[in-house]
Amino acid sequence: MIFFKRTLPLVIAFVMGIVAISIYYIPHQAAVDLNDLLSKWDRIIAAFAAFLGVYSLLYLHAGRLKRRQAGWGYSVFVYLGFVVMLTAAIYNNGAGPLVALRKGGAYDWLYTNVFVAADASMFAILSFFIASAAYRTFRARTTEATILLVAAVIVMLGRVPIGALLWESMPELQQWLMNVPNMAAKRGILLGVYLGAVATALRIIFGIERSYLGGDE
Amino acid sequence: MMHNPGSRTATFVFAGIFLALSIWQLAAGHIALTVDGLGVLTGAGLTLALFSFLYDDNPLFKIAEHLYVGVAAAYGLALVWFQVILADLVNPIFFSTATIRQLWVLIVPSVLGILLIMRIVPKFSWLSRISFSYVVGFGAGISIPAYIASQLLEQVHPTLAPALGWDGGDKFILIAAIVLIAVAYLVSRRGGGDLGMNSWFGPTLLSVVFLICYFQGVGAASLVLVGVAAVLFYFFFSVEHTGAVGAISRVGIWFLMIAFGASFGFTVMARISLLIGRMQFLLGDWLHLLKI
């Protein structure tokens, strides 16, 4: 059993990894076709993962309801939103779930007026917090903090029309700051990140990194 | 939660504002009780319910938040059904004249997908490891050559390439950087101070160099090279940052601080833009106060 539970997945990951690396470097139609096929399989498996995600969300809130955990009443609204939206999707403006999505109807209405409105508002709230953080914690305490602060102010002024009104060269200075020092630092970071990412990918292929298997081996 | 006075105030004030202004808009004839009109009212109600969190956590916010989570989950699930499962699996398998060869190409990933879902059955959850190892192994495999080619090589190349056509400013900066590092090294060998790199001296020097480069339009290529090298140096050398190592690392930190400052400025910009978007909806679509 240990073979199926641990060895087989590690072998699959190793084989898939080596195959994927190889097809990149083999300039042959067979490699291209294999790449196409394996990629398509990967996409379809990924689609099933969506069901897992939804299941774990509903399971979590079902648990809260069952245990009457503090604030359990709100979990009812998760189910309400889910059921109403799912019904709208299945009804599909009268066409049913076995044809492509139809235009208009409750599914689109709920998307625009509930999903978009709520999602956009959630992110808009952050604007207030960042403004308050700027006032309360953004201090030139050290040399480094001062550099950070000055760069932030130049960028904030350079990106809006009022900056050019205050000083004509502000947008150009801002652009230069982004193109030269910012770019250099970001490139340094990204080189570090991608070197690390290549190392992690190699660790996965060779079975050193196996946290994706989950617990209890 | 309603026992908290802040929460109670938030609930009643925001609900009151929503009702009063909506009734005003309905009475003024700006919004009709049609499908579209109800949509605007729903959107405005949810927006205000979520904004009420700014005063204090309260039931209105919680209800809107949970409703959103439910709707979002069903929305995503439906898209996956219609666009992937239906279009790429169900229709080709059941509603087309596919050959056996064409079918197995679809049946293999379906089986792997079903194994993945086995994760939710504790007794068979190990089966999902087979599908996970496919996805993770394949993902790791395709990423290695892509990262090396498109990220590492493509990014190192333009950092070094301008060396061929450097201007006088570039040479000056590079020589100055080398001199600075050499001096830092010698000073540290003699057990001297840290060249004032931690005080106002270093950043002032950096600002002067930057301003000269900017106004003269020179030295960008070598500044990039110095910046990238210094940042990498700072990341990779875990030895004590003193002497020459300290000087280079410190320059790396300054470059990083400029980048973080720029990111902060851009983040402020982004968040404010999102607020503006919502305000355009509230003041325009809902209250009809904006002239367009």
Added chain:
Amino acid sequence: MIQKLLNIDRRWVFLFIFVGVAAAMLFPLPLPIRPSSDVKNVYNTIESIKGKPNATVLLSFDYGPGSEPELQPTAISIIRQCFRNNIKVVGMALWPDAVGLAQAAFDSVSRAEGKEYGKDWTFLGYKTGSVTLILNMGEDFHGAFNVDYRGNKTSEMPVTQHIAKLGSFDYVVTLAAGKTIDGVWVTYAVDRYRIKLGGATTAVTSPDMFPYLQSGQLNGLVSGLAGAAEYETLVKTQGSATRGMQPQSAAHLIIIISIIIGNTMYFVQRRRDRRQSVSGNEETRS
């Protein structure tokens, strides 16, 4: 007094921002908008392909309602520019959240510019996989998207008939709120399938894009609401982004002033504290 102002209830700051933004919206003061070179690069690339037979641009909608104000105006402006120049547009989404927004952008512009679905434009919708979807599109476009969002066969629609693979598009522009430009398009598509890539991002992600602009892997960048306003200026059709730049300016000013006030008070307070502790020490010594 200073201590009190430093520790002011943050809700006052919230109110201040809200009122400032609202006031700038209700009493607008038009400010000139100057397009930057990064934005012009995207615009000029699209201009350069007009007149080409079957010129087609792929627009990838990789964002959600959370960044709609920043990216939707750019999407609308690019579609408008393409339609006015008789360039075909194909839309797709790597983020499921974007599907409805993309549909809305296409609907409004195609109606205004009189363009026909299936002939001048189509929207493919969302597929899972992102990276592997790009790999599929790179080799076999019709295999990756056999039908569009409304169930029409891509191999039969005039707008997508001639598209064999990703490289068949004259220009690809991705509108990204997350890591799809660098993590997906630059890494897996630009070099491998020889596409020309332009980007539009939220302001949060755009500082990370500059290394790719300099290396040429990204040929232009429309960043955030400011970039969107610049694009609206270039296509000479004002929209929500241009109108948003006045409140944006106001909010930036408010935040910068509040940073200055906060820092001034902080330093005054610090100096006072130091003086007090020095005099306190002297007292204990004497």
